[in-house]
Amino acid sequence: MELNKDRFITLLTKFIAESKNLQNLPPKFVPREDLIALKVLDVLKPFTKENGGVLNVQHIHLDKANYPERGHVIIEYPGTSKGTANPKTFSIVGSHMDVVPADETKWDPTTPPFKLTHKTGTDEYFGRGTTDCLGHVALVTDLFLELATHKPQLKQSVFAVFIVSEENTDIPNIGVDDLQKAGYLDNLKHGPVIWLDSADMFNTIATGGALTWELTAFGKNMHSAMPNRTVNSLELVNEACAEIQKRFYTDFPAHPKEKEYNFEISSTMKPTLWKEIQGSFNTIPGQATICGDIRLSPFYEVSDLKAKVASYVKDINENITKLRSRGPYSKYDVPEYGVKGRIELVFHEEVDEGIACDLTSAGYKALVQATTEAIGPYQPVSTLGTLPLVRNLQRQGMDIQITGFGVEDVYHADNEFLRLGDFVKGFQILNRTIELVEKTIN
Known part of the structure; x- marks a missing residue:
């Protein structure tokens, strides 16, 4: 035939x-x-x-x-x-x-x-x-x-x-x-x-497996002339994203079996989109969201990944002041003004496993x-x-x-x-x- x-x-x-x-x-x-x-x-x-x-x-x-x-x-x-x-x-x-x-x-x-x-x-x-x-x-x-x-x-x-x-x-x-x-x-x-x-x-x-996510940081809207009175959600979401990525690559490195299967790259986690912020040049936003995806080697389990990422978010929130800041008036906890930053990461429902x-x-x-x-x-x-x-x-x-x-x-x-x-x-x-x-x- x-x-x-x-x-x-x-x-x-x-x-x-x-x-x-x-x-x-x-x-x-x-x-x-x-x-x-x-x-x-x-x-x-x-x-x-x-x-x-x-x-x-x-x-x-x-x-x-x-x-x-x-x-x-x-x-x-x-x-x-x-x-x-x-x-x-x-x-x-x-x-x-x-x-x-x-x-x-x-x-x-x-x-x-x-x-x-x-x-x-x-x-x-x-x-x-x-x-x-x-x-x-x-x-x-x-x-x-x-x-x-x-x-x-x-x-x-x-x-x-x-x-x-x-x-x-x-x-x-x-x-x-x-x-x-x-x-x-x-x-x-x-x-x-x-x-x-x-x-x-x-x-x-x-x-590979694919998961999409949204990472949101919460602070408080404030005039940009008074950054010392608030938590800048844009700064927080960027620093939190970097910290989560760092931990991800530590916990999900190149798997030994990837070489046998001729993978060109290993698992990745990266931002790919911003959610639009309604604001102005002189307003510090109270909420900011980065969106992205994870591409996961088939030799790791999605359930393990989700548990690990949840632990990263929990630890960051519990130790929010240990994140890198951007200067003397860039803080993630401002108790004198009753503002404490926090982050939230949500995975979208659809997941394709590798x-x-x-x-x-x-x-x-x-x-x-x-x-x-x-x-x-x-x-x-x-x-x-x-x-x-x-x-x-x-x-x-x-x-x-x-x-x-x-x-x-x-x-x-x-x-x-x-x-x-x-x-x-x-x-x-x-x-x-x-x-x-x-x-x-x-």
Whole structure:
């Protein structure tokens, strides 16, 4: 079996034409992923069991009343072990049907974001979603069309899951985490799970965890001519942030296993945003907030991190006067005027945990061999970027492996594109991985 390039490009052309309505940044942009899902269902329809074919296809809306056009798609090519006491599966999960927003004014006018455009003389095809992740949706759809046409005899059932709400999860209760909670992914636990939302061909063998936070310092508003009568919240929040970062790097240094997994950097904690302060040049603010994130190595636990950071904040508040000050009239406790500074750090509710893939599993070994056969010497990568759900699935005993065939440099970037040759090889990698895993089944 091989990628049907004409069919792939035809389907991807239809996908990219819809990408303007797939942008995910609520409330400005709320995607309608069914614009893609229905096209997938349409091309698969002649091959479904209802129409005399072999595929089982589900279109699942977790909140159809409020979001009638945001449905996941699950495709199954059944194997002979289905329904036995020892079923075997091979699953491709994570390719999503939403995209990040695109500003048309920042794209090359010859390659607009919402139309698939072939760059003459190359195998590059431009458009929002080509690399992330509509190209993968089109690729896997074509893989199932080939399976349904050639009907190889497999012991393992092969699944694909196309998901909604990956690029932004502000709208609750409809994403892949909720799909898992509802039990729709339970059948996937009997074999390797390939998370197909990465880039540059080689396996991603580890990802980081991500937490966002807000650090707020409290003082008291005061005229800037009288700094001795108040606590300057801007100064306090900066000093507290620096102290928390210092302690973080002491407690979460480079982990020994990061070298084995080829991490370029270790865990980080840093500010990335200011919350706007309503004030004036001659007013010392009584409250100031810095926002930021933590990228955590998968070899540390998020629960341990949160406990440590809470202890930093508690200790700083109990010893507020020991923080570095900015001069004789810069103090964090001014008892004669009844002002004592304090800080508060809040983690946002959404947390994506990192994952270190099992480098000894049958799924990993098969994917490595298939990748090496397709593109040459194996060069796995790790990143402190994040993926949803993967750590939870791994905790449930699933063999999670991560790969992808887009171009990393254009993820979420202007002038996004894919290389057709990479997707031809990507098809080969997935098909060969299925074959190699099949050989391990007794």
